Amino acid sequence: MGCGRRLGGAGVSEENGEPDGDVEPAEGLDPPQGDLTTTESVLTAEATPRFERAARRADAWRGFFFAAPTYLYMLIFFVAPLGIVTMYSFATRNRTGGTDLEGWNLASYARLDEPIVRTIVFRSLWLAVVTTVICLLIAYPFAYFMATRTPRVRNLMLVFVMIPFWTNFLVRNYAWRVILENDGIWNDTAEATQTDTVVDWLLDLPHWMQWAIPDWIENLPSPLFSEVGIVLGLVYGFLPFMILPLYASIERIDLSLVEASRDLYASGRQTLRRVLIPLSKPGIVAGSILVFVPSLGAYVTPQILGGDKETLLGSYIVVQFLTARNWPFGAALSVVLLGIMLIATQIYFRNEGRTL
Amino acid sequence: MSAGPARPRGTTRVALTANAVLVYVFFFAPIAILAVFSFSDDRLVGRWGGFTTSWYGDFWADELLKDSMWMSVRVAVLSTFVSVILGTMAALALERFRWKTQRFFDAVLYLPIIIPDVTMAVMMLLFFTWGFDITNDVFGTEFSKGFGTITLSHIAFNISFVSIVVRARLAGMSLELEEAARDLYATRWKTFRHVTLPQITPGIAGGALLALTLSLDDVVITQFVSGPGATTLPVRVFSMIRKGITPVINAVSVVMLVASLVLVALSLLIQRLRGGSITG
Incomplete structure (x- = not known):
């Protein structure tokens, strides 16, 4: 049977x-x-x-x-x-901000060509790419390190990756808000009441470490309410999504291949490029998509760490529904976002994904 | 397998170790700092002004926050309960049977996992708005958004996650035991009850915990389908953060954090019991 x-x-x-x-x-x-x-x-x-x-x-x-x-x-x-x-x-927005389900048209999609919309779409794509690349650069060495430990250490390391993976996303982003908030832990510009800020601490490091601390750090503005803040929050939020599939695919590689490559006088860099990366490609693709897709549609992180200045696709869609009351346009943007997501996942499944 | 020889040496090793340490600091320092500052006696969220537990007291005294907390719990429990049943049935149907339009169903079941939150939120908002317009016109009912719509939306995404976890478990199971039971004249139901079910229980429990976590975490979708005054704790906290942050939010966040950690601990326990893969 x-x-x-x-x-x-x-x-x-x-x-x-x-x-x-x-x-x-x-x-x-x-x-x-x-x-x-x-x-x-x-x-x-x-x-x-x-x-x-x-x-x-x-x-x-x-x-x-x-x-x-x-x-x-x-x-x-x-x-x-x-x-x-x-x-x-495909519907029409009427004068009162309601939606008429008649007179079907492509006007909402035509608006994608407006400069402001294009700026927002490209900024969102750009930030999602930056987030994905940063996650990849941090996660790959981490996953490799993890895969080369003894099983005991490996499991322990895995547990401490799973904790942030399962922890409330909103709270984790909010934690950064608390750290970066002005006159808080990061810096203390207005009143000099609190001495132990991160910036102060960096400036108080011993002499032999001072070379690494540039002078401008004293006036370094907090990355809060900027694109840097958004990327920070996204990387913090989605790094486990990159680590887990990468680890899963690196762990499956027969690491004696790495040795063989080294025995045959390949340099570390050559081994990485010719052996490790090709073999862990499914993990790289899976992790990248798992980070890229939610980053592109991110709404919570930009709201908490980006302020209102840096409008991204996610926030822009929400605005269409909650404030601008242009539902057809908001719906069209959602469909576009969904389309990008579908293309990305097609790539994922082509690469025999389903690692997660 | 001894991973020994492939272990990097020299500077590479130092760099890799440093990277790993930094990643963990990056993961846990912000959470720890948040927890510490939730006990700080200062109006500014990020400034230490001595130890106090008064923010937790403020949280407990806030009726709105307490209401939304109970709402969160109710939505999470109900949506998990329903999605565990539906998700498990779907997993069984997909892994153990072959039928028409199965691949379509499979694709539909995958979509909620990969769809961006915002898109799903918009979908549910428009669906309920449009649907309520019709039902209220036709039947003269007065449906409005709130507990019901939130729960229905949470079930819609939770089913997928439960079914994917249970399917992974079913797929990893050998069919021999089930076949043996059938050969020994066990009915289908008995086979399921005494052979299949005990084996997939860890998967079902894992799926249930994932569903609980996702339901307790969700902000965007819930925000779109909640009614005036009736919403969950994360949405309430999110709107508070946008109005301006206060130490009470620190306290609420830590409570939510502890809830997540309890669920993590449970899921690790289950994982240990089934000694299996990372998420599946």
């Missing part, structure tokens, strides 16, 4: 209508009509005794029955909303 797990993916069932995947009620046990032209289905039809086919059909019904409640739920509360967003994106 046992249908192999990968069986469905082979795609036999859908092209030639093999009864395997059939959920139609079993009206008699005739072989599917009109499909006997291909030799393949003739063979399967002949090779499969009738009762077995009936059993499979019953099995298909059972599967469908198990899925049905969830299926129905997802159709109502996910697929339908998806359709409605798409519908709204």
Whole structure:
């Protein structure tokens, strides 16, 4: 009986209508009509005794029955909303700020060409790319370090990556707000009441370390309410999303290959470029997408650490709904965001993803 | 496998170790600082003014915050309960049976995991607005956004996460035991009840914890589907932060942090029991 797990993916069932995947009620046990032209289905039809086919059909019904409640739920509360967003994106905004579900048009999509919208889209893309690259640069050496530890140390390290992964995202971003807030832990510009700020501490380091501290640090503004603050918050938020798939794929590499490469006089850099990186590519792709996609649609982080000055795609969409009351335009932007996400995940699955 | 020889030496090793240490400092220092300053007796959130627990008292005295906390708990528990049942059934249907339109269902089930929060939030807002317009017109009912809409939206994304975790568990399980049970004339139900279910229980528990965490964490989607006065704790905190931060927010954040940590601890416990993979 046992249908192999990968069986469905082979795609036999859908092209030639093999009864395997059939959920139609079993009206008699005739072989599917009109499909006997291909030799393949003739063979399967002949090779499969009738009762077995009936059993499979019953099995298909059972599967469908198990899925049905969830299926129905997802159709109502996910697929339908998806359709409605798409519908709204073609609708018209009326004078009172409401939405007329008539006179369908592409005006909302045409607005993507406006300079301000383009600036926002490109700024969001840029910050998402910067965040992804920084995460990659930090996470790769970290994941490699982790993968080369003994199993005990490795598990312990993993636990302490899982903690931030599971910890409330809002709270973790807020923690940075507390640190960077003016006249707080970072610096103390207004009143000189508190001496132990991070900047003070850096300036108080012993002499032999002072060379690393540039003079301008004294007047360094807090990165709060700037693009630096946003990237900081995003990197902080999504770094575990990069570490976990990278670790999963590096750990799977046979590390004796690294040794072999070194034995054959490859330099460390060559080994990294020719051996490690190609072998860990699935992890790199998976991690990058897991960081890039949420960074692109980020809303909470820019609001908490970026202030209102640096408008990004996520905030801009929210504004369309909560303040500007231009729902069709907001819906169109959401559809565009979804489109970018779908393209990214296509790349992910092409690279035999599903590492997470 | 001894990872010994592939371990880097010399300066590379120093650099890698330093990087690892810095990553951990980066991860945990902000959280620790937040926890410490939630006990600071100063109106400015980031300034130390002596030890106090009064901000926690303020949090407890704030009816709005307390209401939204209970709302969070209720939404999280109910949405987890429903999504565990639906998600597990979906996982079984996808891993153990072959049927028509299965691949479509599979794709639909994957989408909530990868969809940006903002897009999903917009979807749910428009869906409920449009749907309520119709139902209120046709049936003369007065539905409005609140507990119900928040819970329905949370179930919609939680189902996917539960099913992915349970599926990973089912996929890693060998079919032999189930087949043996069937060969020994156990009914399908008995096979499920006595063979499959005990084996996937850790997966279900893991999925449930993930669902609880996600539900307690969510800000964007909840903000869009909550009604006036009826919302969850993270959304309340988020709107407070935007109005201007106060030490009370520090205290609330630490409470939320502790809740997350309890869930992490539980999930690690479960992971130890099943001795398995990272997230699946």
